[in-house]
Amino acid sequence: MSRELARRIAFTIGALLLFRLGTQIPVAGVAVHGGFAANKIAPLSIFSLSLFPYLTAAILVQLVAVVWRRLRALERSGEAGRRKLARITLILTLLLATFQAFGIASTMRQMPGLVVHPGDWFVLSATVSLVGGVFVLIWLSEQITRRGIGNGLALVLTVSIVASLPSDVATLLTQLRRGAISGNVLASNAVFLIVVVALIVFVERARRNVPVQFAARRVGERSLPSRLAVLPLKINSAGYLLPVTVAPWAISLPVIFAGFIFGADDGSWVETISAHLQFGEKAHIVFGSIAVFALAFVYTAFVIDPDHAAESLARQGGVIPGVTPGEATASYLDHVVSLTTVIGASYLTALSLIPEVFLAYGNALVYKMGGGAALIVVCTILDLQTQVREVSLTNPGGVRR
Template identity: 60%
Template sequence: MTQELARRIALTIGALLLFLLGTRVPVTGMWTSSGSLPPGAVARLSIFALGLIPYLSAAIVIRLLSVVWRGLSSLERSGEHGRRRIARHTLILTLAFATFQAYGIASAIQRIPEIAAGADGWFAVSATASMVGGVVLLIWLSEQITSHGVGNGLALILSVGILVDLPNDVAGIVDLVQRGAVSGNLVLAHMIFWVVVVVLIVFVEGARRNVRVEFSERRVGKRVLSPRAAVLPIKINNAGYLIPVTVAPWIFYLPLAFASFVFGASTPWVAAAYVHLQLGRPAHMILISIAVFVLALFYTAYVVDPEHAADSLAKHGGVIPGVAPGEPTADYLDRVVSLTTVVGAVYLTVLQLIPEAFVASGHALPYNMGGGAALVVVCTILDLQSQVRDLSLTDPGGERQ
């Protein structure tokens, strides 16, 4: 292990420990008349109670706007200056989201005297400020990990937040088995199922459709680059996870919320719609599957631009064997991307349906792990492994050993 790698690992561990410590610090002014907080209240109402959700929501909104707003899309692709402006817009929107959510939570806490004993008019302000500050601190920690530590800071904090609940979930399941409330065979079936899911995620996330490319001899300045062969790797899952799965529920829940506001939540058809759109209901499973599948296709079409790739190949003297440069190359790449995207969309849809399938079948167990959480954790570990391997082969001077 190099000295640089050891320093980065130490910084990453320290940042994650600070995150875990923050989940045990209650928001300002939250205290009970007995002098102690109810069990579990600290974790749920800490300064990090909002987590990274406001930041992720803002980033998703900015990304969606860039899909439909050409000016924002151009800014996103205009280099470092454009990325800084996008980051600034994302942070401003994050603060707006965090303030709105934090004030709503603080107002709800203020109405519970058992939790916020003796709360005055400043409680909502101070509690809101502490939660918004917690979001800003988490963003800063994630940036420090990404820049000076090991791995992606956002993904690591999300993964630690998921994994930290696993021991309690396992202890609860063991207790249910010991009391005979849950069959041991069911628990074993869940364990085998998740092993298969993890293997599937590792396989799909590492899979690539390699398109062979040949580069002709060309001159770059005073250098002459000899002919060479290479591959253009195309991922199976180019859409990621957050955009399709986060936006999918908005497609039918936002119109339903608007209908509830206009016609009233007690209107029979609105109330019936809410019932049928609950987790595990057939209508919800069908609609969420269609939404995730379609969003994965559309978002991949935005992320992977065959025309841009074809132009880039032509600019650097690259051709796909048997395919003419220009528009034929773009059409060929479009067909390849379309086929792989369909496979990736089905993969994301299956992962999204895992918790609902358990609920619908009546074989659910009391744990919070879902297909999306497993995807985040596994991808984070794979990325961490890759970065550690690269850094372990690099000396402090930045040269490979």
């Protein structure tokens, strides 16, 4: 192990330990020795909101960029444009975190015995503590990305998921000893999760390589010979967070608006539709699958723009063998991306359905570690593996060995 790699690993471990320490620091003013808070101190810590306001803000900005060309152009305008987008995301994060933290603090002070002095000062201090915790986590994740190893945001989310596994496993073993669940059910769930993890590893590593021929050209004083390369296209280019996070909004928002307009009294058609669209219901499974599949296509079209890719190839003197440069190249890439996206969207839809289908049919074990959580953990580990290899093969001066 090189000294640089050891330094980065040590920094990452230290930062993640700070994160775990922060999850044990309670919000100011909470009666931690009371019965309620003493048993549930983690949900009342300064890191209770985690990175979710930031992730929500980033998803909203990406959604706007999909339909607003000016914001999309800003993202592709270089470092200055990306800094503007980062500022917009942070401002939106501040608004979302403040709104959520104020709601939590207002609810907390109404619970008897939870807050020492349940006044306006507690609401203000708790709101500031929770919002500050979000921005501390954002800063800490950025430091991990810059000075450590791996993606800071993904590592914080992964540690949050993995940290709950020991207690979940202990609960399952206790239920097994008490006879609440059978050994066969537990074993079948374990095998199923192993298969899901293997599928995630296979798909996330899979690429559709498009051959590209670069003509000989001159760059400054250097003469570059003609060469054959590939344009790798990920099977899952949409990731997981945006399609799966936005899909519930696409289902619930129309029902909410209908309730405001027509009313949602007991026995009304709005109330009936809302009941059928609850998590775990068959209608929610069907419409949720359609929403995830469609959003995977929409976001992939934003991430991979065939026209932009064709223009980039033309500027660099690259052509796809047998395909005319320009519009024909863009059409060919659009066709290839569409075919791979069908596979990727089906894969994302299947992962998103795992916890809901098992919960709908009375098996809540896999619900504890659904496809989304498994995907985040596996992708983080794969990214770590890649970065460790890159750092190991790079000299301190940034030159590859």
